[in-house]
Amino acid sequence: MAINQLVIFALDGEEYGVDVTTVNGILRSSKFKIQTVPGLPSAIEGIINLRGRVNYIFNLRKKFNLTLNEYPEDSKFVMLNLNGTIAGCIVDEVTDIVKFNEEDIQPAPEFVSQNNGYLKGIVKIDDRMVIFLDPEKLLAIEEYNLLEVAD
Numbered sequence: 001m002a003i004n005q006l007v008i009f010a011l012d013g014e015e016y017g018v019d020v021t022t023v024n025g026i027l028r029s030s031k032f033k034i035q036t037v038p039g040l041p042s043a044i045e046g047i048i049n050l051r052g053r054v055n056y057i058f059n060l061r062k063k064f065n066l067t068l069n070e071y072p073e074d075s076k077f078v079m080l081n082l083n084g085t086i087a088g089c090i091v092d093e094v095t096d097i098v099k100f101n102e103e104d105i106q107p108a109p110e111f112v113s114q115n116n117g118y119l120k121g122i123v124k125i126d127d128r129m130v131i132f133l134d135p136e137k138l139l140a141i142e143e144y145n146l147l148e149v150a151d
Helices: 110-116 141-150
Strands: 003-011 014-019 023-028 044-050 053-059 076-082 085-091 093-101 105-107 119-125 128-133
Touching (some): 003 085, 003 128, 044 085, 076 093
Parallel strands (some): 053 085
Antiparallel strands (some): 003 093, 076 085, 105 119
16 A cells, blocks of 8 residues: 655645645745746746746646636745656645545546546545646646747
């Protein structure tokens, strides 16, 4: 029985999680200025300079078709390892890091997973239900191609 760890973050009042092994770091968004780049897909908010490297920042609210509120002042960037590169996602806050077992995951139903592929399932942790995301599949092909150009 493999024990995994999940980094849980809040977005528009819901809890989402990614496997801790895919997280490269968590940054305070207030410490960075996102520079917008014309012509990028709408889910890409822009770029930041992190330790001398260009990193793309994704707006998960746009990606998930959520209400496009302003992000809280204390919002975070969850930096993810994606196919050999690093990109960030803006989240309201990082709420927890928890351990879970494979049997705690309820797979995404067929009709949902065929739509996007980035939903691994729902992780039940006590009385919480966390939407388990697959960072590798979170980005569309055209978004991946942009990341490869940046490297």
